[in-house]
Amino acid sequence: MNAIVHKNLGEIIDYSNIPSHVAIIMDGNGRWARKINKERFFGHNRGINSVKESIDVSIELGIETLTLFAFSMENWKRPKSEINALMTLLSSSIENELKSIIENNIKLNVIGDLDLVPKKTRDKLLNAIIKTKNNDGLNLNLAVSYGAKQELVRAIKIISHKVKKNIISEENIDEETINEHLYTENSKNVDLLIRTGGEFRVSNFLLWQISYAELNFQKVLWPDFKKYHFLNAIIDYQNRTRRFGKIHA
Numbered sequence: 406m407n408a409i410v411h412k413n414l415g416e417i418i419d420y421s422n423i424p425s426h427v428a429i430i431m432d433g434n435g436r437w438a439r440k441i442n443k444e445r446f447f448g449h450n451r452g453i454n455s456v457k458e459s460i461d462v463s464i465e466l467g468i469e470t471l472t473l474f475a476f477s478m479e480n481w482k483r484p485k486s487e488i489n490a491l492m493t494l495l496s497s498s499i500e501n502e503l504k505s506i507i508e509n510n511i512k513l514n515v516i517g518d519l520d521l522v523p524k525k526t527r528d529k530l531l532n533a534i535i536k537t538k539n540n541d542g543l544n545l546n547l548a549v550s551y552g553a554k555q556e557l558v559r560a561i562k563i564i565s566h567k568v569k570k571n572i573i574s575e576e577n578i579d580e581e582t583i584n585e586h587l588y589t590e591n592s593k594n595v596d597l598l599i600r601t602g603g604e605f606r607v608s609n610f611l612l613w614q615i616s617y618a619e620l621n622f623q624k625v626l627w628p629d630f631k632k633y634h635f636l637n638a639i640i641d642y643q644n645r646t647r648r649f650g651k652i653h654a
């Protein structure tokens with residue numbers, strides 16, 4: 406999309422009503438590559454450009470938290486060659502972009518079961534988390550080896566253990582207790598969930614955190630997702646009436 410279209414969309418945006426937390430299911434890399442007779446990995450590789458553009462737009466709009474679904478628990482069932490390629494892409498992207506992540510005051514966090522992630526990729530991710538921990542700009546959550554049901558099981562196990570050890574009393578367990586034991590303990594609930602690739606499902610992503618999110622499904626395949634599509638999702642969000650179960654005044 407050209408700069409004029411961006412400018413026009415930018416003028417429509419209400420800067421007093423920007424979602425605090427945007428989460429994205431980045432789908433369609435494989436299909437994008439197949440359409441041009443390339444290997445699926447070519448699509449993942451090209452998807453990095455859309456990741457960078459989404460981060461830039463988030464900073465520009467003043468979004469507090471951006472959570473990206475980079476690798477799901479279910480993705481471990483893909484062929485080994487694709488898993489290895491994705492893990493290598495993750496570590497090389499983090500390595501190549503770390504300087505720019507730091508310069509842009511981004512605080513990187515990873516949500517998911519890192520024990521399952523190969524050591525080389527895990528070390529790169531942990532290093533980036535440490536190097537950016539004092540930044541106070543965009544909170545960038547990368548979901549890697551992440552599944553929402555697994556996250557809830559983990560939280561329940563930690564809470565049960567704390568109840569057994571008298572650290573938490575059963576009567577005091579409330580929604581806040583659950584929030585505090587999720588990987589996203591430091592993030593607010595999701596306001597806007599975007600999914601590219603044309604599927605209408607949430608695929609075990611942030612099930613607790615999206616309970617009142619506005620959902621935006623787009624046909625565009627992830628490598629083609631540009632600023633134009635992100636701004637359209639924001640405008641769509643701003644046109645919704647969020648009642649949170651109440652009657653609108």
Ligand code: FPP
Pocket residue numbers: 431432433434435436437445449452453456473474475476477480494495498499547602
């Ligand atoms: C879904 O497309 C996409 C993924 C499983 C991986 C997404 C990962 C990236 C774009 C790289 C992330 C890297 C960083 C640094 C955030 P698909 O393979 O399911 O596509 P398909 O539905 O067309 O088969």
